[in-house]
Amino acid sequence: MLELFHAAPSYYSMVARLALAEAGIATTSRLLDIHLAKQQLSDAYRALNPHMTVPTLRGPDLLLTDSSEILAFAAARAGAAWADADPTLAPAIGDAVQGHYAISIETLTFSKLLTARPWLRPLVARLLSGLSRQLEQRAAHTAVDPAALLAKAQQDRERLQTLTATPAPETLAAMRAQVRAYLQGLPPVADGAWLFGSRLSSADVVLAVLLARLTMAAELPLLDRPDLQGWWQRYQGRPAFTAADLWTRFQRRRFLEALLEARRTPILSSAA
Numbered sequence: 016m017l018e019l020f021h022a023a024p025s026y027y028s029m030v031a032r033l034a035l036a037e038a039g040i041a042t043t044s045r046l047l048d049i050h051l052a053k054q055q056l057s058d059a060y061r062a063l064n065p066h067m068t069v070p071t072l073r074g075p076d077l078l079l080t081d082s083s084e085i086l087a088f089a090a091a092r093a094g095a096a097w098a099d100a101d102p103t104l105a106p107a108i109g110d111a112v113q114g115h116y117a118i119s120i121e122t123l124t125f126s127k128l129l130t131a132r133p134w135l136r137p138l139v140a141r142l143l144s145g146l147s148r149q150l151e152q153r154a155a156h157t158a159v160d161p162a163a164l165l166a167k168a169q170q171d172r173e174r175l176q177t178l179t180a181t182p183a184p185e186t187l188a189a190m191r192a193q194v195r196a197y198l199q200g201l202p203p204v205a206d207g208a209w210l211f212g213s214r215l216s217s218a219d220v221v222l223a224v225l226l227a228r229l230t231m232a233a234e235l236p237l238l239d240r241p242d243l244q245g246w247w248q249r250y251q252g253r254p255a256f257t258a259a260d261l262w263t264r265f266q267r268r269r270f271l272e273a274l275l276e277a278r279r280t281p282i283l284s285s286a287a
């Protein structure tokens with residue numbers, strides 16, 4: 016059985032959940048609390064995923080530590096059921112997937128949050144700089160891959176820089192332009208079809224997660240193409256959309272329930 020380590024509201028976990036659901040791949044859910052308990056930073060999880068991020072997919076002979084790898088795995092398993100299997104379409108699908116990964120979802124989400132609630136800025140700054148300091152202190156006192164902890168601390172400092180060096184509304188405007196250009200660059204979609212014809216593709220999976228996030232951030236007006244609006248309506252009716260638990264609004268109760276469930280996650284119970 017495959018185990019999916021993920022977090023309920025996490026964007027890249029949703030990419031993995033949707034890819035796996037669309038490909039009909041069953042997994043055991045292993046929820047992580049990446050927000051309060053920060054289980055992704057634990058040594059047990061670090062041994063599994065040195066990037067200290069979710070999602071991770073683990074199987075008897077498999078360890079995938081990035082959503083793009085899980086997406087590619089799902090596409091390979093789906094075989095001819097997905098348009099990715101068509102060599103004439105694969106390059107364009109690959110470009111659409113890559114274009115999606117070039118968008119910093121975190122910058123989009125946080126610049127929106129800080130534009131709407133500027134008073135959160137000092138809190139976010141304190142949290143991120145506190146986290147960097149804690150990681151640096153841990154790195155100084157552990158023999159377990161301290162370089163990875165320092166790299167993560169540096170990443171948090173860079174996040175802080177991105178969020179505070181430029182006023183949030185300016186960052187948000189740049190993110191909106193990038194997302195708009197991405198959506199404009201997607202192929203025209205025929206009535207009743209998916210992005211690359213009658214078969215689903217990896218690009219459909221990432222687009223669905225992106226649009227779910229735009230909806231949650233009240234940024235769906237960026238989607239002004241009627242063909243893609245029709246696509247989005249159709250996509251939300253797919254069984255996998257429900258099965259993958261794509262969040263289109265923040266669900267406080269579910270968020271807290273997932274944190275509680277995460278406390279019981281046997282992170283490495285079946286490891287060597």
Ligand SMILES: N[C@@H](CCC(=O)N[C@@H](CS)C(=O)NCC(=O)O)C(=O)O
Pocket residue numbers: 025026027028049055067068069070080081082083
């Ligand atoms: N490139 C990675 C990015 C994963 C990622 O950034 N995950 C976020 C949640 S959406 C995370 O784990 N954040 C926790 C952290 O960075 O400490 C992927 O596609 O899997």
